[in-house]
Amino acid sequence: MEEWDEIDVPNNVKDIFIEMKNTAELMVDLAYSSLLFQEKEIAEEVLELEEYLDLLNYHLMVKAVLAARSPKEAEQITAILQMGRAIDEISNAAADLAKMVLEEKLHPVVRDVILESEETIGKVEVSPDSILVGKTLEELDLATNTGVWVSAIRRGKRWIFDPDEDTKIMPGDIIIGRGTRTALDYLKEIARGILKVMRNE
Amino acid sequence: MEEWDEIDVPNNVKDIFIEMKNTAELMVDLAYSSLLFQEKEIAEEVLELEEYLDLLNYHLMVKAVLAARSPKEAEQITAILQMGRAIDEISNAAADLAKMVLEEKLHPVVRDVILESEETIGKVEVSPDSILVGKTLEELDLATNTGVWVSAIRRGKRWIFDPDEDTKIMPGDIIIGRGTRTALDYLKEIARGILKVMRNE
Numbered sequence: 001m002e003e004w005d006e007i008d009v010p011n012n013v014k015d016i017f018i019e020m021k022n023t024a025e026l027m028v029d030l031a032y033s034s035l036l037f038q039e040k041e042i043a044e045e046v047l048e049l050e051e052y053l054d055l056l057n058y059h060l061m062v063k064a065v066l067a068a069r070s071p072k073e074a075e076q077i078t079a080i081l082q083m084g085r086a087i088d089e090i091s092n093a094a095a096d097l098a099k100m101v102l103e104e105k106l107h108p109v110v111r112d113v114i115l116e117s118e119e120t121i122g123k124v125e126v127s128p129d130s131i132l133v134g135k136t137l138e139e140l141d142l143a144t145n146t147g148v149w150v151s152a153i154r155r156g157k158r159w160i161f162d163p164d165e166d167t168k169i170m171p172g173d174i175i176i177g178r179g180t181r182t183a184l185d186y187l188k189e190i191a192r193g194i195l196k197v198m199r200n201e
Numbered sequence: 202m203e204e205w206d207e208i209d210v211p212n213n214v215k216d217i218f219i220e221m222k223n224t225a226e227l228m229v230d231l232a233y234s235s236l237l238f239q240e241k242e243i244a245e246e247v248l249e250l251e252e253y254l255d256l257l258n259y260h261l262m263v264k265a266v267l268a269a270r271s272p273k274e275a276e277q278i279t280a281i282l283q284m285g286r287a288i289d290e291i292s293n294a295a296a297d298l299a300k301m302v303l304e305e306k307l308h309p310v311v312r313d314v315i316l317e318s319e320e321t322i323g324k325v326e327v328s329p330d331s332i333l334v335g336k337t338l339e340e341l342d343l344a345t346n347t348g349v350w351v352s353a354i355r356r357g358k359r360w361i362f363d364p365d366e367d368t369k370i371m372p373g374d375i376i377i378g379r380g381t382r383t384a385l386d387y388l389k390e391i392a393r394g395i396l397k398v399m400r401n402e
Contacts, residue, residue: 076307085297147344
């Protein structure tokens with residue numbers, strides 16, 4: 001990942017917030033993935049995202065404090081700062097999990113816990129004859145059509161974290177996704193080329 | 202909700218953990234719902250769940266410490282305690298958000314942030330002629346079939362938090378769900394009786 005200095009931080013309180021919420025949620029997903037698959041690379045990404053989130057939180061504080069012009073506004077702005085802190089707490093928790101992966105302090109029960117939770121994490125390789133190949137995430141809309149939320153994609157040696165709507169699925173991609181066991185199994189059948197059609201197609 | 206003393210706490214480390222992870226995730230969903238819809242009842246539920254999670258964490262610590270019989274085991278068990286603390290941190294963050302709803306310290310930006318996040322919260326009323334009516338959540342499997350995760354259901358004056366697979370959808374139910382905007386819109390069309398078929402039917 002690049003230096004944060006070169007990265008655009010959104011310019012207003014609302015957009016900073018949305019970025020913070022999305023980032024914290026991605027961090028939790030990636031932290032669980034790193035625990036389940038014992039992938040240190042994913043764990044390191046979580047720690048980098050934590051730094052990014054701290055930066056966002058700092059910008060939020062600066063902008064919020066500058067915006068306060070009356071006691072009433074100051075009170076509302078305090079609420080914004082509290083919400084920022086709550087999101088920051090979630091990101092710290094995700095970072096704590098990631099550190100356990102990096103320090104190799106893992107217990108066999110961890111894998112079972114994640115696998116047996118209602119909402120879990122899975123990975124699946126995309127076969128060359130899958131209907132996913134060559135389509136963008138926007139076209140596929142896997143969250144709606146399969147119930148699986150794509151957290152990351154491994155392409156050869158490279159990881160794509162937080163893929164966006166223009167990311168195109170390639171043969172051999174390994175998709176890391178979050179969903180119910182049923183939803184993940186359904187996506188697996190599609191990715192392996194067993195199922196040749198998705199809802200809405 | 203009942204007194205926790207009367208509630209069965211799972212009996213082994215793994216099951217306590219799974220319960221903790223599911224509870225923390227439910228708390229985050231409910232906290233965002235309470236912020237978005239300014240529902241104090243949901244916010245109070247979040248605070249009750251926080252107490253339950255503290256109790257689970259306490260049981261986890263007791264069982265983990267009792268299980269340690271060697272320095273190597275003690276190290277692994279420390280990892281379990283750290284994971285428990287990370288999940289507890291997430292639940293504290295959710296509780297902080299819920300407290301803001303109860304103290305009415307809200308800022309208009311909060312609603313926008315949740316609505317414009319990638320994954321968001323929505324609510325929809327079930328019309329009497331919807332195909333959802335009379336089916337259980339297990340039969341419907343909305344997470345897989347629509348990409349929407351059901352967090353809670355309001356039935357008249359009553360809230361059903363964390364509905365399970367046997368919960369049956371009734372006409373007039375208000376479903377609070379988490380998903381992408383597209384997934385939530387899709388569920389709305391089904392709940393309103395506009396769409397008469399779901400994938401897999």
